[in-house]
Amino acid sequence: xxxxxxxxxSAPARLLSGSFSVHRGGLASWQHYQSRRPFSNNKIxxxxxxxxxxxxxxxxxxxxxxxxxxxxxxxSISLExxxxxxxxRGLILTSAFxxxxxxxxxxxxxxxKSAEHxxxxxxxxxxxxxxxxxxxxxxxxxxxxxxxxxxxxxxxxCDYRIMADNPKFAIGLNETQLGIVxxxxxxxxxxxxxxxRVTEQSLQLxxxxxxxxxxxxxxxxxxxxxxxxxSTAAAVMxxxxxxxxxxxxxxxxxxxKPTIDRLVKQQEADINNFVSFITRDxxxxxxQVYLDRLKQKK
Ligand SMILES: CCCCC/C=C\C/C=C\CCC/C=C/C(=O)SCCNC(=O)CCNC(=O)[C@H](O)C(C)(C)COP(=O)(O)OP(=O)(O)OC[C@H]1O[C@@H](n2cnc3c(N)ncnc32)[C@H](O)[C@@H]1OP(=O)(O)O
Numbered sequence: 001x002x003x004x005x006x007x008x009x010s011a012p013a014r015l016l017s018g019s020f021s022v023h024r025g026g027l028a029s030w031q032h033y034q035s036r037r038p039f040s041n042n043k044i045x046x047x048x049x050x051x052x053x054x055x056x057x058x059x060x061x062x063x064x065x066x067x068x069x070x071x072x073x074x075x076s077i078s079l080e081x082x083x084x085x086x087x088x089r090g091l092i093l094t095s096a097f098x099x100x101x102x103x104x105x106x107x108x109x110x111x112x113k114s115a116e117h118x119x120x121x122x123x124x125x126x127x128x129x130x131x132x133x134x135x136x137x138x139x140x141x142x143x144x145x146x147x148x149x150x151x152x153x154x155x156x157x158c159d160y161r162i163m164a165d166n167p168k169f170a171i172g173l174n175e176t177q178l179g180i181v182x183x184x185x186x187x188x189x190x191x192x193x194x195x196x197r198v199t200e201q202s203l204q205l206x207x208x209x210x211x212x213x214x215x216x217x218x219x220x221x222x223x224x225x226x227x228x229x230x231s232t233a234a235a236v237m238x239x240x241x242x243x244x245x246x247x248x249x250x251x252x253x254x255x256x257k258p259t260i261d262r263l264v265k266q267q268e269a270d271i272n273n274f275v276s277f278i279t280r281d282x283x284x285x286x287x288q289v290y291l292d293r294l295k296q297k298k
Contacts, residue, residue, distance in 0.1 A: 173203055
């Protein structure tokens, strides 16, 4: 995986093309990254504090930060831009909305679309994972709300997870509850955090854990009051950034590269697998039922 296989100085620079600009107005020492690409609806707000080298990435795609193709594309571009910025050493990933970190993959992207669409969507999910799990930056998830499935995956990609101490907020890989299956690299990411036994049970049952339960099994590292999530993330970031970058990055790479390589080696096959799975009539039916139930719950 690019970001971990090489140190930041040799990262590809193609995203520094004219389609992005850095604005130095607004908040005193903050840069605002804004995409000028036509596909961007600015679903993600990135603020880089130049003095600390820490970027805060806020997901703000209403109503629930579901991971649509557009969202994932914008996310990966924003992340890559930070990755190649030598002034950025740490990333805090959070949500602009209270109560929801991310609702996971946008289910409407997996229902009633063409095989070509599913392939493009799944590639975007893979890219998000490869970039975030393989990031050279220190990554901290400030989980300020519920985070099922793909949302949980995003949090699990980070080096450290801080969650709001509210039993109403839940996190986990709930795919089986939708009648679908978490792919091997979702599973591997979870195993690397909580181990095989907990992952197996959790995946079979599609278990969602309340914040205290998630902390108990080690899925999140720290629980703090809701209004302290961001400040705690900043404090933890300072600790992590006190370690020399090269040593920490090489250690991170040593730990994560085997997991990343497993997907890289079979990325195309994984896309084909997803497309043939998601296009089955029975799977389409399950997803539609789940979506209808979500819409009817009000
Ligand atoms: C060996 C064979 C292996 C084969 C494997 C091969 C490949 C793998 C195949 C498939 C893998 C797919 C992996 C999938 C990962 C995912 O992430 S699936 C998504 C899972 N997400 C969820 O289940 C979350 C569902 N949502 C909720 O639980 C709640 O909405 C909430 C996030 C807790 C928020 O609750 P609340 O604040 O009450 O908001 P509402 O429920 O009212 O929702 C507001 C509107 O948002 C819509 N919505 C919610 N979540 C999603 C979503 N994920 N996608 C799209 N839309 C979503 C919801 O319907 C409401 O819409 P309306 O306002 O009613 O229009």
